[in-house]
Amino acid sequence: CPPSGVGPALRRLSDDLQECGWVKKQTLVLSARIPVLKLQSTSGVPVDITIAATNHHTGLAARDLVLKMTQGAPPIVPLVLVLKTFLRALSLNDPYTGGISSYCIVVLLHKYYTETQGAFYYNKRSGIDSAFFFELQDCGLLLLHFLHAFVHRFEKQLTHVDDPLTPPVFAEDGTLLQPSENIMQSCYQISRLCQCFRRAAAAIAPDNPEVGPWGEFEGSLLDRLLAVAGHTRSTQTQRSAETATQTVGGGGG
Numbered sequence: 001c002p003p004s005g006v007g008p009a010l011r012r013l014s015d016d017l018q019e020c021g022w023v024k025k026q027t028l029v030l031s032a033r034i035p036v037l038k039l040q041s042t043s044g045v046p047v048d049i050t051i052a053a054t055n056h057h058t059g060l061a062a063r064d065l066v067l068k069m070t071q072g073a074p075p076i077v078p079l080v081l082v083l084k085t086f087l088r089a090l091s092l093n094d095p096y097t098g099g100i101s102s103y104c105i106v107v108l109l110h111k112y113y114t115e116t117q118g119a120f121y122y123n124k125r126s127g128i129d130s131a132f133f134f135e136l137q138d139c140g141l142l143l144l145h146f147l148h149a150f151v152h153r154f155e156k157q158l159t160h161v162d163d164p165l166t167p168p169v170f171a172e173d174g175t176l177l178q179p180s181e182n183i184m185q186s187c188y189q190i191s192r193l194c195q196c197f198r199r200a201a202a203a204i205a206p207d208n209p210e211v212g213p214w215g216e217f218e219g220s221l222l223d224r225l226l227a228v229a230g231h232t233r234s235t236q237t238q239r240s241a242e243t244a245t246q247t248v249g250g251g252g253g
Helices: 001-018 059-072 076-089 104-127 139-154 189-202 222-226 232-253
Strands: 023-029 038-042 046-049 176-180
Touching: 001 038, 023 046, 023 176, 059 076, 076 104, 076 139, 076 189, 104 139, 139 189, 176 222, 189 222
Parallel strands: none
Antiparallel strands: 023 038, 038 046
């Protein structure tokens, strides 16, 4: 499909989907760098549809990269799910409205994991003991330190993250010929995002008087984190049940 045909093709698809009972709502965003048709199913599942027409569209390559990253760093998988739930509850999970994409979250988590892993094993071999270098299989500590690292890096609104799929191109003398694509270029809500991540980290930190040492905490740290976004596992269960009831009710009518 040529670039000029993407808009009309998505419009035709949008018209066809109007007749589909499983589509609850849809939004066509043609002004984005990559036009997208955003859907939500009756069961609450969000779906983004784009059409590959230029080299900027790296959807399939991004899928393969995410799979490779998660297979190479299994501990980040549950963290991606937690952060996606957290961001969605705050309406910060959509780059088209100034939030951060799931792809960007995976890239940042993987980069943090691999960098921390290298530092951890280097210090372990060197006999250096530091409270910062923790066992990387501890998903709780990995998430807590990632939240702190994210805020430290982006709180001054420096929102540039190189896309691993489009690395920068340099001349032989080191001159930058072509910068990498910035996968956070549309994240204009970065200030709010950092504020929420800072509050989330504070909510589960062991030095929080309401929490204390994690081994002695009797509640749910996950619920405390999600509560920052006004969301808990119980509200998720309730919403899922309500959605299922509405779906069944609609089908029976």
